[in-house]
Amino acid sequence: MNQDRSVAVIGPVLVIGTGLIGTSIALALRRAGVDVLLEDLDPGQAQVAAAMGAGEIAGPTAEPSLVVVAVPPRHAGHVLARASSAFPSATLTDVTSVKERVLADALALGADPVRLVGGHPMAGREVSGAASARPDLLDDRLWIITPTEFTQAQHQRAAHRLATTCGAYPVEMSAAEHDRAVALVSHAPQLLSSVLAAQLIDADAAYVQVAGQGLRDMTRIAGSGSALWTDILGVNAEPVADVLDGVINDLQRAARALRSVATGDLASIDVVTEELQRGAVGRSRIPGKHGAAPSAYAEVAVMLADRPGELGRLFAAVGETTVNLEDVRIEHVLGRQSGLVELSVQPDSVATLEEALRSRGFDVRG
């Protein structure tokens, strides 16, 4: 929570769509003492949310000061327009992961332009439904806010306060910028992960057996549900296709260069080297966490002894230091309790952490 950063949004807030995100927003608002009304096409979902303390089921006389539409992108424009006519003075916002098309749909269907402002809290999960919601899901996350050229300042302000009341950090950009950004960093990578994983379908079982951590990392998100992703990719189709075209172009160059190398033109490998080097440069631009300054974490590698409980002992030891653990990767070896653990930390914490772990008898890699 970051309540000190702003005044809480003025309720009552009507949340339409009590899935994971909608219910989490409702719980966060309740945590801040804001009145919340709940509505869902599936009354059972709304009741689950209400039973969790997310607010009250909206009745026919509801008069929300702000409406949050948390339904799939394909339906969001329609629901915003309906809310606009039902609640003639409320701020209208949504939380879908595609912005230009949703706002255009809402305006085309008659939503009041001055009260409409798009939003997208950046907190995905690989689960869904009200029962998975949490009041702290959005704490310290970015929440992108996309006003239109018509949005009035008071409604824009209300969207910001919604975000900060939920514990998130509002960041403003245009709807078109938002859609290109998420196409680049989320939607196209999702499809790429699926396409790579799809290449494994017809492979010999012996081939797949030798897969290592790299392939596992690259195909993890290919396990995500296809229904929501179909919806997202369909609604943000053109920006995603633009990113894919860039990827295809680079892959074609690399594949051509490799064919040339295979037929004896060894100098063509320079094209591949350049792409590998460009990849390392691009990689270095990714921030370590949502919104933090880009930073290359340093890794401290520890080889765990093959005994039960070593992982617990390691993390207990890390916890006794002041070092903040940014990430963890475990590289297992076949059939054993443990393996190599890579702890990602800020570069200036490496010496402290290595010394602390060595002094506790851990096998820290040089």
Next chain:
Amino acid sequence: MNQDRSVAVIGPVLVIGTGLIGTSIALALRRAGVDVLLEDLDPGQAQVAAAMGAGEIAGPTAEPSLVVVAVPPRHAGHVLARASSAFPSATLTDVTSVKERVLADALALGADPVRLVGGHPMAGREVSGAASARPDLLDDRLWIITPTEFTQAQHQRAAHRLATTCGAYPVEMSAAEHDRAVALVSHAPQLLSSVLAAQLIDADAAYVQVAGQGLRDMTRIAGSGSALWTDILGVNAEPVADVLDGVINDLQRAARALRSVATGDLASIDVVTEELQRGAVGRSRIPGKHGAAPSAYAEVAVMLADRPGELGRLFAAVGETTVNLEDVRIEHVLGRQSGLVELSVQPDSVATLEEALRSRGFDVRG
């Protein structure tokens, strides 16, 4: 170590190339009591390895019974051929990540066909050099062995014993099969990761700022060193190009479908849905660890309280159960100690783990 699985390989073993893999093999052989001789183009590297207890520097009268060539793939064929004439009765093997071209080079340069057998221990690290070597680097890893049509049984057996003496599991396939397998599960994914990361170079900083865990996972290996990867991709050029062509083809289909959707042909989205579904199927074929049966791990998600030491307390609690932790992912929230931790375990361990963690006061996701 799995010494009980076989008789140790007969020494002395000459390791040519005392980088990470060569020195780790030498240390593993020494651990098993096998005599080891060391050689490197850079005498300093060989001395580092010798000082670590990896063996003795090879003198002019060395008479190894087995030669392990652990130099980059571009040079391996030449070094194998040279070793063949220098040591007329020794088994000749290598440990490079490309097999067909290396063996063809060695044969073309006059290596003795009956003594030659390819090898590839599957244990990459993101570090290099003798100083990073470890005797247990290959414990419980797969070690692919690629005999040629000429390899005699006694030399094939020696390659197997080399693998088992180092603690690894030998798996046999043809050189061509090996190269197609690693192109699919390692070499092409490496290039794909780089190409995806390269798309970020010219992106607006605000776009990159919203990157999440999915993009970080998919571009992690793009940070790997370009020199070794240039060498590997160049030597395994054709199988990698074949995999890339499959990826390009699928991406083009998806991009075309998205363009059609953008211009109003909504039914084209089915192509994208199908690709997402194919990705989930392909993903499910990947084994959880090297050589283990393919298995979809189940995830137990725990939201940590924002207090120092919670991660340590969590892993200590896991350690008190009998549950084997397969993997861990931490999803941080901005500027806080902790966040959401996803513990991957065998599906039949989920209930046990959830109950154990709940009873210790952890906030386990439903």
